[in-house]
Every structure is written in C-alpha cells, then in structure tokens.
Amino acid sequence: MDFLRYQDNELFLEDVPLTTVAGAVGTPAYVYSMGAFIGCLTGLEQAFQGIRHLICYSVKAASNLTLLSLVAEKGMGADIVSGGELFRALKAGISPRRVVYSGVGKTRAELLEALEAEIFMFNLESEDEMGLLAEVARERDIVAQIAFRVNPDVDPHTHPYVATGLKENKFGVSRDEALRLYGEAKKNPWFKVIGIDCHIGSQLTELGPFADTMEILADMVRELRGQGHAIRYLDIGGGLGIRYDGEEPPGLQEYAQAVTKPLAGVKDLTLILEPGRAVVGNSAVLLARVLYNKVNGDKRFVIVDAGMNDLIRPSLYGAYHGIMPLEEPKGGIPLDPASVVGPVCESGDFLAKDRRLPPLAPGDLIAVLGAGAYGFSMASNYNSRPRAPEVLAYGAAFQVIREREGYDDLVRGEYPGQLNKTL
Numbered sequence: 001m002d003f004l005r006y007q008d009n010e011l012f013l014e015d016v017p018l019t020t021v022a023g024a025v026g027t028p029a030y031v032y033s034m035g036a037f038i039g040c041l042t043g044l045e046q047a048f049q050g051i052r053h054l055i056c057y058s059v060k061a062a063s064n065l066t067l068l069s070l071v072a073e074k075g076m077g078a079d080i081v082s083g084g085e086l087f088r089a090l091k092a093g094i095s096p097r098r099v100v101y102s103g104v105g106k107t108r109a110e111l112l113e114a115l116e117a118e119i120f121m122f123n124l125e126s127e128d129e130m131g132l133l134a135e136v137a138r139e140r141d142i143v144a145q146i147a148f149r150v151n152p153d154v155d156p157h158t159h160p161y162v163a164t165g166l167k168e169n170k171f172g173v174s175r176d177e178a179l180r181l182y183g184e185a186k187k188n189p190w191f192k193v194i195g196i197d198c199h200i201g202s203q204l205t206e207l208g209p210f211a212d213t214m215e216i217l218a219d220m221v222r223e224l225r226g227q228g229h230a231i232r233y234l235d236i237g238g239g240l241g242i243r244y245d246g247e248e249p250p251g252l253q254e255y256a257q258a259v260t261k262p263l264a265g266v267k268d269l270t271l272i273l274e275p276g277r278a279v280v281g282n283s284a285v286l287l288a289r290v291l292y293n294k295v296n297g298d299k300r301f302v303i304v305d306a307g308m309n310d311l312i313r314p315s316l317y318g319a320y321h322g323i324m325p326l327e328e329p330k331g332g333i334p335l336d337p338a339s340v341v342g343p344v345c346e347s348g349d350f351l352a353k354d355r356r357l358p359p360l361a362p363g364d365l366i367a368v369l370g371a372g373a374y375g376f377s378m379a380s381n382y383n384s385r386p387r388a389p390e391v392l393a394y395g396a397a398f399q400v401i402r403e404r405e406g407y408d409d410l411v412r413g414e415y416p417g418q419l420n421k422t423l
C-alpha cells in the first residue's frame with residue numbers, strides 16, 4: 001500500500017494522519033485512498049492499452065456510490081451480480097451500456113430490470129437462465145445481448161471458497177455445453193450473441209491459470225466464429241491477486257501480456273475486464289481502537305472495537321490482514337505474539353492471529369491493512385452492531401462517503417409490539 005506510510009511516528013493514508021480520521025468519525029471506520037483506487041484503475045488501463053478493452057469494475061468488491069462514481073468519471077463500466085448492484089451502478093452514473101451482469105441465480109425480476117435498463121451484456125450461466133431471459137425478452141420485446149459464462153475447468157490455485165472455474169464449482173457451463181447453448185441461442189430472435197465470458201476465481205497469484213484459460217477461450221472464439229457467431233467481446237473476468245502477506249502477485253503488465261498473448265491473430269475482439277480486488281483491495285484500511293488486553297492461558301489477546309461483522313475475511317477464509325499501530329512502534333520495543341480479536345460472540349471472531357505486536361494500551365489505534373475489497377461490502381449487523389462508516393482520503397483532505405449506522409438503522413422495517421397489526 002504505497003499510499004500508507006509513517007511520517008513523524010504517525011500513520012498517514014495519502015497526506016491524512018489516520019488518528020485525525022479516527023478522532024473525527026470514531027472507530028471502527030473504513031478509510032479509502034482515492035489516489036490508490038484511481039491509480040489501480042488507470043494502471044490497468046495503461047497495461048491493456050495495446051488491445052481494445054473495457055474495464056468493468058466488479059461492484060461487489062466495494063460498492064460505495066462515491067467509489068462507483070469515480071469509476072463512472074473514468075468512463076469505465078461495472079460488473080454486477082445482483083439487481084441491487086445494478087441500482088448502485090446506475091445511481092453512481094455508470095452507463096448501462098457499460099454494465100455486464102454475471103451470477104448463477106439472477107431472478108426474473110432482476111433479469112427484467114437489467115433488460116429494461118438495456119445493459120450491455122448478460123453473462124448467462126445455465127440453460128434454465130437462458131430460457132427465462134428469452135421469455136422475459138419476448139414479453140417485453142427487447143433484444144438481450146448475451147454471452148455464456150464458460151467454466152474452463154482450470155485450477156486457479158486459490159482458496160477453495162473463491163475458486164470458480166473448476167468443473168465441480170456452480171459457476172458457468174462446460175465448454176461443450178456452452179457450444180451447444182450458443183447453437184440454441186442463435187435460433188432465438190430475442191438474443192444477440194456478442195461474447196464469451198469467464199471468471200475462474202479470486203486472489204490468483206500465478207499467471208499460469210489465466211494463460212491456460214485464455215488458450216481455451218481463444219480456441220472457442222475461433223470455433224464459434226467458424227459456426228457463424230459474431231463473437232466480438234471476450235470477458236475475461238477478474239481475479240488478479242494482491243499482496244496481503246508474502247504473496248507475489250504478477251504485475252499489471254505481466255498480467256496483460258499473459259492474457260493477451262493467446263489472442264495473437266484473433267481479430268476484432270474487445271476484451272472486457274472485471275477487476276475488483278486488484279483495484280480496491282490495497283486501497284483501504286480498517287481503523288479500530290484497542291478496548292482491552294487480556295491473557296488466557298498463555299495466549300495474549302488484544303480486544304478491539306472492530307470484529308467479524310466489520311471484516312469477515314479472516315473468519316471466512318482464514319485470510320491474513322496486516323496490522324499497523326497508528327503510532328509507530330519505537331525501535332527496541334519488544335514485539336510479542338498476540339491475536340487481535342473483536343467483540344463479537346464467536347471464537348471465530350478474529351482479525352489477526354499470533355502476530356508480533358508491540359504493547360497496545362486501551363485507547364490505542366490500529367489499522368487493519370488490505371481491507372478495501374470484500375471488507376465493507378461483506379459487513380453485517382451481526383450482534384446488532386451498526387455498520388462502520390466509510391471515509392475517502394484524497395491529498396490532505398478526507399470526507400465521509402457513508403455515515404456510520406445508528407441504532408435506528410438496526411431496527412428499520414421492524415414493528416415492535418404490533419404483532420396483530422402486521423399479521
């Protein structure tokens with residue numbers, strides 16, 4: 001995280017001392033760097049300048065309207081997986097003509113909303129879904145631009161919960177099934193077949209699986225074109241990993257080279273990229289305040305005011321997030337193993353396990369690193385904890401881009417003591 005550094009013993013994000021943010025908005029709080037976020041988007045744009053492409057930011061990674069409006073300002077699009085994400089993308093000013101819609105379980109209502117919004121491309125994931133979209137398109141007299149999501153059966157070498165391109169995963173359809181479905185779709189006047197889609201998983205740190213997938217997709221483009229399908233778009237999904245701990249993910253240039261190489265000789269093709277984590281993952285930190293210290297048996301615990309409801313990745317995936325005290329530890333201070341845990345009533349509620357940390361007193365502040373992707377977007381109200389605010393830092397300034405929830409937010413839509421009236 002280049003935008004994060006100690007200066008005069010204090011942790012800064014861009015030119016904002018994070019202690020100031022914590023003082024102004026309280027903790028826990030997510031703080032994003034606008035420079036980091038935009039830098040990643042433009043870095044990708046540059047890496048792919050040799051080939052026609054469209055970047056469709058993956059909304060589910062971090063879906064705040066302000067972040068999405070930055071994507072819109074860049075003239076980029078969105079990769080969505082629900083009607084709610086379509087709503088967000090449009091509200092943020094992203095053109096529907098730059099929206100691609102993935103996901104195995106789109107409902108009739110969601111398909112209809114997307115059709116009426118005239119999104120760019122439906123990435124269909126099953127024959128049943130194709131049937132339903134055909135029905136809705138006919139009823140509304142709107143032609144749907146489609147692609148099929150191919151499951152190439154390539155091992156992405158990542159956490160099993162975020163591997164999506166293996167044949168045992170629920171995503172996409174096999175190459176052979178896809179070829180059959182393209183044949184079916186071609187006969188339907190309510191479909192315009194324009195592309196092929198794929199997304200093999202998240203947090204990939206090797207190029208091999210991307211390259212193998214692209215070989216398969218390049219062959220499919222040739223084969224389908226040979227059968228008379230006007231394939232003009234190749235949606236290669238997201239998945240590029242970032243550095244949380246010791247990982248050494250490929251750089252953007254290497255990534256671009258690896259995915260474009262198998263396409264040499266394939267003409268008139270526009271790539272669609274769906275990056276999420278690689279754009280926003282290392283663009284934000286989660287601030288938390290130390291509540292208590294305790295030792296149970298021989299285990300040292302630092303109890304903080306952020307928990308698994310705020311950042312579930314450690315609990316869900318055993319994910320690693322770096323921890324940095326907001327006050328730089330002085331040289332020579334002993335670092336002892338400690339687990340950083342939250343207030344939630346689950347033993348699985350931890351942010352970091354057995355890390356070498358300096359003494360941290362109640363009231364001290366820490367930053368949880370790499371919290372931008374699948375951080376706030378996966379936050380919940382579990383244990384009736386209001387969700388943390390989101391803040392955007394830019395230069396020496398910062399602004400709240402989503403307010404901290406209050407207790408009223410927790411019970412909105414509930415009806416205390418009105419059982420008879422509501423039944």
Ligand SMILES: *Cc1c(COP(=O)(O)O)cnc(C)c1O
Pocket residue numbers: 058060061079081102103199201202203237238239240274275276277278373
């Ligand atoms: C989640 C998802 C992405 C983004 O993945 P990252 O690993 O965050 O880049 C892209 N496309 C689809 C279809 C997804 O489900």
